[in-house]
Amino acid sequence: MADIKESIYRELVSITNGHVTREPEELCCYSYDATGRFFLPHAVVFPAVSHEVAEIVKIAAKEGIPLIPRGSGSGMTGGSLPVKGGIVIATSRMNRIIEIDDETLVARVEPGVITGNFHHAVEKKGLFYPPDPASSSFCTIGGNLGECAGGPRAVKYGVTRDYVLGLEAVLPSGNIINTGVKTAKGVAGYDLTRLIVGSEGTLAIVTQATLKLLPLPEAVKTMAALFPSIHKAASAVSSIIKDAVIPRCVEFLDRSSIACVRDRFGFHVPDDIEAILIIEVDGSCGVVEEDGKNLETFCVKKGANRVITAADKAEASTLWAARKALSSALFRMAPDKINEDIVVPINRIPEMVLRIERIQKRTGLPVVSFGHAGDGNIHCNIMYDKRYKDAQNLAESAVDELFEATLELGGTITGEHGVGITKMKYLPREIRENELKIMRGIKAVFDPGNILNPGKIF
Structure with missing residues (x-):
């Protein structure tokens, strides 16, 4: 795709009151995530409210420009990478905790709210928001919604989708929709809320979320x-x-x-x-x-x-x-890593540990395992030095063998990191073509022009 037209850039400046950039050094900051892969966007916009997002989306839809929603860029599978260029929609200015209702145990937040800040805010009111990804001190609620993040407490309390009652979101057409309810129960119509949560920013851009809270444990x-x-x-x-x-x-x-x-x-x-x-x-x-x-x-x-x-x-x-220092501390062992978040039934964890040991022995590469074993979610980190081609090939073969073992034991290739770009080629091993066809059809209904986070999942 060619660079953003000057006329379009001026429209983006007008919509966001100047909160847009196309300076190369600033674009670099939005070109990567925790995968270490780099794709440069053509522009980054920083909307403050939902109607600004809607206006940006309408321009992109008319011009066929890719749009990539982004929180803190802490994802492990490339979900927020602008693989086809286009416009990154950074949600850092949409960071308001709009409401914490301690009578109905419901909160409304914008997607740029830091998860850890939200934890502190609700706990001050004697309330509890259980989802707690290891990156909670810097990841955002919007990113958690996109990937359906989990965390250590998921074994008892579940994951992000279990606490999302409703959403305000912008469709790839620029229309704003409201899904779900503000009540404890609600089964009117299809569950669009759960469809959008975990869709990795490919179906809609979330601009507000209504979240369920619990009483804070004594x-x-x-x-x-x-x-x-x-x-x-x-x-x-x-x-x-x-x-x-x-x-x-x-x-x-x-x-x-x-x-x-x-x-x-x-x-x-x-x-x-x-x-x-x-x-x-x-x-x-x-x-x-x-x-x-x-x-x-x-x-x-x-x-x-x-x-x-x-x-x-x-x-x-x-x-x-x-525990939370582990991810960065692993680089003491090797300069590069592939971090996979497999899940197996908890009674198959001992077998999975044996399979991981075999992979380590075969490849000669360190495979460091840690994670949320209480729900079978093991983070396997394959450590290597990508400067050496043999090590790179061995690491990729280790991933292949790891996923094969996971699926043989009745598991899944990702528990909370998502598919993004790093697991695309493995998805058909877990999900059959009939089911993939349905998923592609859903994407086409939401986003017929394929402008929203293209090049992800499928």
Whole structure:
């Protein structure tokens, strides 16, 4: 596509009151995400309200210009990359928490709200928004909606889509629609809300979301169970949920993960520890105390050498800081990584761990595993140096084998990162052609001109 016409650029300036750029050095800031891939847009606009988004979309629809919605650009699969150029719609100015209603337990927010800021805002009112991706300190609600983000608490509370009651969104035609309800129940018509959530910005641009809240749990207890065997830890995960209690988090860290953040746990991790489970329970004070004791006993019974319980919020925060530092700390091992977020049924986690070990042995590349094991969601990080062609090829073959094993065990190739561009070629392995045809048909109904985030998913 040719560069944005001068007349179109002037229209964008007028619509956004000057909040638009086409300066090369500024465009670079919107050309990449966590995949490390680069695609330069032709312009970036920063609308402040929904009608500005609608006017921008109308211009793009008339001219056939690709539009790419973008939050913080923290995605792992290239969902916000302008692979065909065009206009990036950055939502950073649409960052208002419009309403937090502590009587109906509902909030209305704009897509540019930082997820962690929203957590703090609702908790000040004694309320709780469970979805908590590891990037919550900088990712946005809009990005969470686009990818249907999860996080550690999903094992008990579910993922983003479970807390979205309704949306205001702009269609690729420029029309503004409102979907869903503001009530606890509502089944009138097709569920367009759930269709848009998780569609990776390919169907509509969300400009407001109505979110369900919960009462803030009275107490939380965080503990770390240290296992001398990765297989014992993996086996303990499904047993905890089946035979003990349903915790709100069960995070899994393998030996390599531990090595990367060993100095950040706040306690000494012996060299013979091969896996750690970070487990968290919440509820009333009495229930939490009882559940914590039961889990400590249960983990020891399942082979844990030791269970360390955080004495207060500060110690719990230290544990979670170690977990959340993992993604960046992995680069101590190698300069490049491929981060995959597979999911298998929780009773197949031990088998998946064995398959991952085989992949690591075959390729000779470190494969670091951690993540939300409580719901079977394992983040497998294949570490390599892309300067060497052999390493690049081995890494890609490791991904291929990883997905093959995942599907054989009844799992899915992505639990929360989405398809984007990095998993496009693997999607037909999981979803059959008849179902893919339906999905392509839905895209065509919403976006007949294929201007909204083109080149993604299919």
